[in-house]
Amino acid sequence: MNAQESLKAWFDLNKRDLPFRNKPSAYKIWVSEVMLQQTRVAAMLPLYNQFLLSFPDMETLSRASEEEVLEHWRGLGYYSRARNLHKACQIVTSRYNGRFPETLEEALEIPGVGPYTARAILSMAxxxxxAVLDGNVKRVISRIFTESDEKKWQSLADSFLNLDYPGDHNQAMMELGALVCLPKPICxxxxxxxxxxxxxxxxxxxxPPSKLEKTKFELELHFYLVYKQGKLLLIQDSSRRFFKKLYTLPFLIEKAKLPAKEAKNYLNPSYMKEMLDTLPSELIPGTASHSITHHKIKIFCHKTSKDLPEDFLGGHSLYSKWIDKDRLEMEFPSSIAKKILKFLPGNGLFQE
Ligand code: SF4
Known part of the structure; x- marks a missing residue:
């Protein structure tokens, strides 16, 4: 038996009986993966079962109102993930007739679906x-191949994949990391x-090298409240370091404390710097803290002149939209948006 076969045999004997493993549909796996991003399996199961009873398929969830969806999310927190899942299901329903797409490229186009979720759904459904790469699988792969370089883990995981049973293999790797190859492994x-x-x-x-797990890069994110006729500007730009797929307030990365060799990965797009630097703006007093993976972030907000030049976005190929300020959390579905809310007019720190 080779390693992949042994792993599969071990998984068949030891796997936990979880509802999203029974006849897994792309939709069931998707819901379970979104819920598991924030909650442990045991706590998530009752809510998952109830959610599936009320919204048994993508079409039912798409037709539900946002209030109904959020009501069923109660207890899981991070409501932006529920809103994002709801919106993304509506996109899949209208764009792909309710069937989750079958290619990685198309799956990655769906808002909120990153490489891990896309790979998990496509392989299991x-x-x-x-091959998937979550925190547990990273630890296993790093040890099997004695590889410290995080950039190489995905291709090593791909090379280790059981091509006959990719879905089971992925689950087995995650299960191995969760039950046996723990930080203190039971070899x-x-x-x-x-x-x-x-x-x-x-x-x-x-x-995996502990330095990698412990290093925190410190940086400041400066968000800009850019208004036109009372609406706020949001931008989406996949060339940015953070929020590549989300619409966000325009922002600049400043005063990053990084190892020199990392600096090139945190540059602001030049057009953004040019645009925001030329716009009259005023720093709103106060800061908030936030973490994204191994980044320790201080958030600042600037309000800008309401007389936005007509050609403000002229010449720059990026996605933009103007939204009501009370839709910020919905349109910018990240917990950082919640922290930015207090900088908005009427919410404490902002003075007209
Ligand atoms: S449990 Fe031990 S033997 Fe197995 S992959 Fe982890 S470190 Fe290697």
Missing amino acids: YGKKY VKCPVQNSCKAYKENAIDKY
Whole structure:
């Protein structure tokens, strides 16, 4: 038996009986993955079962009102994820007739669906040959291949994929990381021990490198409240370092404390700097803190002149829209938007 076969046999014997593993549809997996982003399995299960009873398929969820969806999300928190899932289901329903697309490219076009979720859904629902990489799988892969460089983990996970059972393999890898290959691993119980380089080299404590897990990059994000006729400007630009797929208030990254070799990954798009630097603006007093993966972020907000030049966005190819300020949290579905709300007029820090 090779490593993939041993892993599959171990998974068949040891897998937890979870409802989204029974006849998994893309929709069921999608809902479970969104819920699991914020909650542990045991806490999420009752809410998941109730959600599926009320919204058994994508079409039912698409037709539901936002209030109904949020009502069923009560207890899970992070309502922006529910709104995003609801909106994304509506897009899939109208664009793909209610069937989750089958290619990675199309799946990644759906708002809120990142590489991990797309790969999980495509492999588990359709048997597509994509390996997933979540926090647990990263630890396992780093140890099996004694590889410290995070950038190489996805291709190593792809090379380790069981091509006959990609969906089961992905779940088995996540389960292995959750039950056996823990931060303090139980190697005696491990089905891939024979193929694990870290085990053979007695170097388990070196992988994944702890420095990688602990390093926090500090930086400031300066958001700009740009108004036109009482509406706020949102921008989407996939060339930015953060929020590549989301509409956000325009922002600049400032005063980043980063290792020199990382600096090039945190540059502001030049047009954005040019636009925001030339716009008369005033810093709103106060800050908020936020974390994104290994980034420790201080948030600042600036209000800009209401007399926005007509050609403000002229010449720049980016997506933009103007929204009512009370829709900010909905249109910019990130918990950072909630923190920005207090900088808005009438919410405390802002003075007209
Ligand atoms: S042998 Fe140990 S370190 Fe290697 S994958 Fe298995 S549990 Fe993890």
